[in-house]
Amino acid sequence: MKPWREVAIPHPDVLEGTFQQSEFAADITAVRSGNASREYQDAAAFFQRTFITEGMRLLLIQVAQRLNGRGGEPVIQLQTAFGGGKTHTMLAVYHLATRARNLSDLVGIPDLIDQAGLMDVPQARVAVLDGNAHAPGQPWLHGTQRIRTLWGELAWQLGGAEGLALVQEADATGTSPGKDLLKTLLAQYAPCVVLIDELVAYIRQFQEGQPLSGGSFDSNLSFVQALTEACKLVPNAILLASLPESEIEAGSQRGVSALRALEKTFGRVQALWKPVATEEAFEIVRRRLFEPVSDAHARDVVCRAFTDAYLAEGTRLPSETQETRYFDRLVQAYPIHPEVFDRLYEDWTTIDGFQRTRGVLKLMAKVIYRLWKDANQDLLILPGSLPLYDGSARNELTYYLPAGWDPVIEKDIDGDRAETTDLESKEPRFGAVNAARRVARTLFLGSAPSSGATKPGIRGIDRSRILLGCLQPGQTASTYSDALNRLADRLHYLNSSGDKAQETTLFWFDTRANLRREMEERKKRFDDTSDIRGKLDSVLKKLTNGITYFDGTHVFTPHADVPDDSALRLVLLLPEQFYSRDETRQGVDAVLDYVRNHGLKPRYRSNRLILLAPDHGSLVRLRDCIRIALAWASIVDDVKSGRLNIDQLQKRQAEKELQTAEDVLPRVARECYRWLLCPVQHTPTDPRPSVEAFPLNTSGASLGSEIERVCVDNELVISAWSPIHLRTKLTALYWKPDKASVAALAFWEDTLRYLYLPRLRTRSVLEQAILKGAASRDFFGTAYGQSDGVFAGFQLGNANIQVDTTLLLIEPTAAAQYEAALAAKKAEKVPTPPVEPPQPPGPGPGYPPIPGGSSKQLQEEGGWGKPTPPSGDDKAKAHTFIGTVDVNAATAKTRLVEIADEIISHLTSDMLASVQVSIEIKADFPAGVSDQIKRVVSENAANLGFKNKTWE
Known part of the structure; x- marks a missing residue:
């Protein structure tokens, strides 16, 4: 297909720009006196360029x-x-x-x-x-x-x-x-x-x-x-x-x-x-501005391609384009698109002073001259082709309009500094076909005549007519439709009658700035560290509200306020603590700061934190979207309070824009917060921990589901653990030749602390692994304590166990050897003592002897009856421990834990020992205790089972 400039050649006066306004105005007196130009004076030339309607x-x-x-x-x-x-x-x-x-x-x-x-x-x-x-x-x-x-x-x-x-x-x-x-x-x-x-x-x-x-x-x-x-x-x-x-x-x-x-x-x-009908104006203008078309076949090919393109788009274009006669209109108006004539004759001729034929001729002559000089390659001269960047063509149009249109064109429609030009430079898809400028030019041609306040009727043109003014064969209407949507969100003087996504929405330019200009001005009021962060905090809390995978989710929480306990926690970092592949320092430093510190104290359980960081490249857009939402919210608030007076259409627009901005924020926030940062330490000998980053998929599943997927796929958090992995860790780090057992819950406490150990989601994950492993003889044996080389409650291959603070996990080889030793001792035959009636307990620390055997022998044979009075050797041993210690109330929590770990746990390691622990609390109040303290302590003491809870 050939562009219009290769098929329809303008007249010399149009090509050379030598036409004058007077040459378009027929002057009958000048013709009679012989002083008119040749086009009017010579009868043959006159009828050559005149279409007889x-x-x-x-x-x-x-x-x-x-x-x-x-x-x-x-x-x-x-x-x-x-x-x-x-x-x-x-x-x-x-x-x-x-x-x-x-x-x-x-x-x-x-x-x-x-x-x-x-x-x-x-x-x-x-x-x-x-x-x-x-x-x-x-x-x-x-x-x-x-x-x-x-x-x-x-x-x-x-x-x-x-x-x-x-x-x-x-x-x-x-x-x-x-x-x-x-x-x-x-x-x-x-x-x-x-x-x-x-x-x-x-x-x-x-x-x-x-x-x-x-x-x-x-x-x-x-x-x-x-x-x-x-x-x-x-x-x-x-x-x-x-x-x-x-x-x-x-x-x-x-x-x-x-x-x-x-x-x-x-x-x-x-x-x-009445001389001229609208359809006949096509030929009048064509004859006056162009030489006769010499290549009718090339013209018909172009016109047919346009009609085929319109049929392919279907209902996205006006209904008349689907009729077969539209091809005839294209041929008749060639090389100017019929939509140009429709807008000029239906809209612009309603403006006072715009001449029906002469005004169109003057305008199109200047348009054709500029397009010819700029080597325009459009197939037809469409509304989207109008060179509004050219001062002469622009002035010809704005001359008939109310004052104030020049800044509208320069800012929003056409020119080097226009928003449309900027959008096309940033979006290659639009820039390839000048989509933004063509849409804006079409909108201007179709809506500017209705800008006067006294003009009756419905303002604006719909999406289908805008697409008709832009689309050429080989292009898709979706490109221009997307450009229109972007412009509706961006331009200061473009207005719409409703939801921009709907086909029935009307769009128009006006010399009065829309509320978008007000919004842009208000955007500058909001501060990053207070307004923006506060709004982002609320958005992220709503976004993470449904996450149940973690025991706690903390948005912008300082490390001093993130509890140092066994709960698995997700921490969302501040915008300043961003992460990207090229810039990792801020995010990594923030993660290590959380891992190491809990306020002014070191963090004890460092392996319970997963952190979510914003992407550096997405922060600009996120902040801008937040500013937009805050600006629209302030406009709506001012309208409601009467501080801003606008009409009902603009009020509805502001409310709609606010809702749109609020709806966008969760999506933009999720697209920004897409780096899951996990502290790791590959071996116990690593000099310092490091941070691994995992990108989240920002589309599809919810944020919680996506974080869970990444944690499971990359084993950042273990939700189900095999006993073989437990045995591997115990073999590598805990079981030694001189220590073949480890306390099960001591290992759990270590997984909370050390980054080189697996991050188990809950304690039950370890308990399930222990129960599964205990049922087999391949992983470990179990016992409930060890004293003098004797494992209390030893079992191997039996899952009937209870995971508590006394449970020991024994290296499988040592457990098998211990089991063999027990079996060998039981195999030894020992004389059976005569059965004596049981003796009542004596007043002393022991019991009467059992005839026929010593207590030592019974103990070695594994069969205990009633305890016997201590032998001479036993009397040399201590039988009772009584300990008293004063505990500072300020450090009571830590001291009591130490006493339980270092004293009580050793006392209870002997299965025969009877250990009783009593706590005596005495508190003096020189000024008298308050009612609140008295009530709380009394209720808590009762709930905790205190035998004595007296107030004096």
């Missing part, structure tokens, strides 16, 4: 019939909006009637004459009365001849001095000649054509009660009425007069009065005609 065709047929005396309307009023082609139509009649060139040289005229059923058009006299050419008090000068009135000028142009003589007296007195006199004049010089242009502009200059040389207001109206009646009576005379369509074009109140009077005058005999 249906209305013009019917009018020229009537002119031809009238001049031949074969019917036709005698009086025709041309009444259209400003720039609607009235003067251009009169020029067509002028060139047809004067016959300065052969009819065969006038493009389209021979066919027209055939349709009229005529052989020829007689050469006629043409009188041109231009209301802008002279003022009522300014006579016409023809050599030495002075003519004062319209009727005098009419007579002179038809018959020279001879014709003027017929109305000489009426011209001198400024009174209207009668119908009969005008009939004589017209009949004498028939066939004739009278062309009256800008009649209102002439008559409105007469002041009430102040007659001028040109007559008076009433005499001129009388002349017009008499002239219309006279033309009706002369079969080969015709009158064409142009009147403005609106009162605004009529000018002053005097002009409006003149217009109303002339409408009544012409209304008696006229044939009203």
Whole structure:
């Protein structure tokens, strides 16, 4: 497919930029006097560039019939909006009637004459009365001849001095000649054509009660009425007069009065005609601005590609694009897209002062000139192609708009400093097709005319029409749709009527900044360390609220406030403690700080922390999103409190934007907090711990589920443990040749402390591993204490155990050897002592002896009966321990733990020992105890089973 510049070549004056505003304005007086440009002066050139519309065709047929005396309307009023082609139509009649060139040289005229059923058009006299050419008090000068009135000028142009003589007296007195006199004049010089242009502009200059040389207001109206009646009576005379369509074009109140009077005058005999239909404007503009298309096949290929692309997009585009006739519209308007004409003729022509045809020609000439100079490669000139970056083209549009549009275009729409240009430079997908600028240009063309406060109706254009103004074959509508969504969130002067994602939403530009500008200003108010962090804290707490994998989740909690206990905890670091692959120091230092410290004291249980850090590259966006949410919240609050006055549409927009901003925050926060940091120490001999980082998948499952997955997959936290792994750790770190057992819960305490040990999720994980391992003879044996080489409650291959503070895990080889030794001792045969009745316990520390055997022998054989009185050797041993110690109340917790570990645990290691521990607490209150302390201590003492809890 070829771009438009290779198929449709503009006229030289358009290419060279030599066109002038006056060249687009047909001046019938200049043509009559021979002073017009070639395009208007030469009849052949004029018809070469003139598209004969249906209305013009019917009018020229009537002119031809009238001049031949074969019917036709005698009086025709041309009444259209400003720039609607009235003067251009009169020029067509002028060139047809004067016959300065052969009819065969006038493009389209021979066919027209055939349709009229005529052989020829007689050469006629043409009188041109231009209301802008002279003022009522300014006579016409023809050599030495002075003519004062319209009727005098009419007579002179038809018959020279001879014709003027017929109305000489009426011209001198400024009174209207009668119908009969005008009939004589017209009949004498028939066939004739009278062309009256800008009649209102002439008559409105007469002041009430102040007659001028040109007559008076009433005499001129009388002349017009008499002239219309006279033309009706002369079969080969015709009158064409142009009147403005609106009162605004009529000018002053005097002009409006003149217009109303002339409408009544012409209304008696006229044939009203409106020259240009909207569809016909395509060809008018094309002929005036472009040379004839030489490669029709290339044009049709492009137009067909556009229609195929529109069919492929379906309902995303306006319904008329799905009709087969849209191809014909594309061909007819080529190389300008029909949407450009639709917007100009339907929207821009509603602006006061924008001329229907002339204004479009002027604008498109400047647009084509700039696009040609910039080597534009678009297949058609679309609304999205308009070079609003060009001052000349931009000024042509903003001239008709209210003040204030220049900063809108420079800031939001087009130019080096526009937001659209910045977006395209950051988004290659948009920049490749200039998507943002094309969307903004289309929006401007379709919505700027409705920006005036007095304009009625619904404002803005919908998404489908915006896409139509941008899309070309080979592109997808989704690119432009995404660009529109981005612009709706970013631009300061772009407004929307509802949810931007919905197809029915309308978009428009306005010179008043939308609330986004207010929001951008308020964003600067919020501080990172207070406002931003406080909002982020609440967002992260909501985000982590459902996490149950950890026993505790701490957001921005100082290490002094993170408990140093056995619970597994997740800590979310501050934004300043970020992490990235290239910048790890802040995150790693923060993790080591938490692992080592618990306030001013060292952390004891360091292996219970997993930390979540923000990504360095995502922090900027997260902070910006938080600022946006805070800014919208402040706007909504100010509206509710009456500190900010806005309309209901903007109020709803602010509430919607606030909700959108709040909805975005959890997602953006999760995308930012995506580094799971885990402290590790691979061996006990590592000089210092290190930190491993694991990236989280920010899409799909919830944050809690994703953290759990990463912890399980990378064995950061052990939720189910095999006894073989437990045996491996015990073999490597605990079982030694001189120490074949280890306390099970001592190992649990070590897993809480040391980073080189596995991080078990809960104590039950270790208990399950112990129970599974105890059922087998391959992993370890168990016992409930050891004294003098004897394991109390020893078992191997039996899972019927209880995991408590006394449970020992024995190296499997040592356990097997110990089991073998026990079996060997039991195998020794020992004489069975006679059975004696049991003896009552004696008063001493021992019991009476059992006849037939010693206590030592029974102990060695593993069968104890009633204790016997101590032997001589036993009496040398101590039998009772009584210890008393004073404990400082400030360190009672630590001291009691030490006493339990170092004293009581050793006393209970003997299974035969009976150990009783009593705690005596005495507290004196010189000033008397408070009711609160008394109540709390009494309740707690009762709950803890105190035998004595007396207050004195």
